[in-house]
Amino acid sequence: QPRGGVERGPDLIRAAGLLNKLREQGCTVKDYGNLAFEEVVDDEPVGRVKCARAVGSANKRLSDAVQAVKREGHTTVMLGGDHSLAIGSIHGHSAAVGELSVVWVDAHADINTPLTSSTGNIHGQPMSYLLHELQSKIPVLPNFSWIKPCVSAKDLVYIGLRDVDPGEHYILKLLGVKVFSMSEVDHLGVPRVMEETCDYLSAKVKKPIHLSYDIDAIDPSVTPATGTPVVGGLTYREGVYITEHLCQTGLLSAVDMVEVNPLRGRTEDDVQSTVSTAVDLLLGCFGRLREGNHSSDYRLP
Numbered sequence: 001q002p003r004g005g006v007e008r009g010p011d012l013i014r015a016a017g018l019l020n021k022l023r024e025q026g027c028t029v030k031d032y033g034n035l036a037f038e039e040v041v042d043d044e045p046v047g048r049v050k051c052a053r054a055v056g057s058a059n060k061r062l063s064d065a066v067q068a069v070k071r072e073g074h075t076t077v078m079l080g081g082d083h084s085l086a087i088g089s090i091h092g093h094s095a096a097v098g099e100l101s102v103v104w105v106d107a108h109a110d111i112n113t114p115l116t117s118s119t120g121n122i123h124g125q126p127m128s129y130l131l132h133e134l135q136s137k138i139p140v141l142p143n144f145s146w147i148k149p150c151v152s153a154k155d156l157v158y159i160g161l162r163d164v165d166p167g168e169h170y171i172l173k174l175l176g177v178k179v180f181s182m183s184e185v186d187h188l189g190v191p192r193v194m195e196e197t198c199d200y201l202s203a204k205v206k207k208p209i210h211l212s213y214d215i216d217a218i219d220p221s222v223t224p225a226t227g228t229p230v231v232g233g234l235t236y237r238e239g240v241y242i243t244e245h246l247c248q249t250g251l252l253s254a255v256d257m258v259e260v261n262p263l264r265g266r267t268e269d270d271v272q273s274t275v276s277t278a279v280d281l282l283l284g285c286f287g288r289l290r291e292g293n294h295s296s297d298y299r300l301p
């Protein structure tokens with residue numbers, strides 16, 4: 001996406017103490033470090049698609065890295081960076097585990113094809129490259145030939161949508177993708193949304209779940225430091241409830257946390273609120289309970 005600053009997300013989330021907080025709640029944590037992406041010069045738009053060569057190359061490296069970490073038996077956490085990185089994260093996850101379910105928590109659907117996108121920014125398109133059902137709508141792009149579609153529309157659920165382009169809405173209806181927009185969140189409440197999400201995804205075969213969390217799913221009053229904020233988002237509590245519910249399924253196999261951008265915060269408090277919320281969402285994915293936690297070897301003094 002075009003706004004600088006999102007590349008600082010991983011180090012800000014680390015600096016907020018993610019690793020130690022995960023360890024304190026009993027997780028075994030290995031930090032694989034930041035991926036070094038190759039500089040691409042003259043990355044001219046291909047049609048309307050911007051930065052195709054850089055994004056394609058970066059996601060290939062990310063896909064290989066996620067696949068390797070999954071093969072070591074971990075649940076992967078990918079810190080963005082913008083949501084175009086879900087291409088590599090989901091692709092690498094699927095290369096390691098085969099068929100998977102995707103829970104996409106976001107204000108946006110990020111399912112524009114290169115031909116429906118009005119901006120050409122790939123962070124609004126990642127799902128289109130991954131869905132089997134859309135492959136006839138994807139043109140050839142430099143450094144994208146390695147991508148094999150790996151998600152079926154029936155295995156994808158959206159939560160939090162409130163800013164969907166016409167082309168995306170057409171695709172979602174055409175493919176019958178399960179969507180819990182903010183209207184359904186308001187109508188049903190998040191507990192019922194999560195029950196229906198999990199029942200829907202495990203109706204046939206229980207598959208590993210890939211949670212792709214765009215921080216802008218949360219209301220901008222809580223997480224303002226992001227590139228495309230949209231009013232009317234999830235509360236902090238709703239956002240955390242989603243992660244707690246997915247954690248207790250035991251099926252959570254990979255998590256993305258993307259679009260944290262410190263340069264989009266007007267104040268330091270804006271940035272800290274955004275970053276600490278991202279940390280708390282991730283802690284919820286890995287067993288943090290608001291009732292409290294204690295380690296299995298805890299003994300009263």
Ligand SMILES: N/C(=N\O)NCCC[NH3+]
Binds near residue numbers: 106110123227228
């Ligand atoms: N945050 C964004 N996607 O989740 N930005 C791109 C949206 C374009 N419709």
Ligand SMILES: [Mn+2]
Binds near residue numbers: 083106108110214
């Ligand atoms: Mn997104």
Ligand SMILES: [Mn+2]
Binds near residue numbers: 108214216217259
């Ligand atoms: Mn978004």
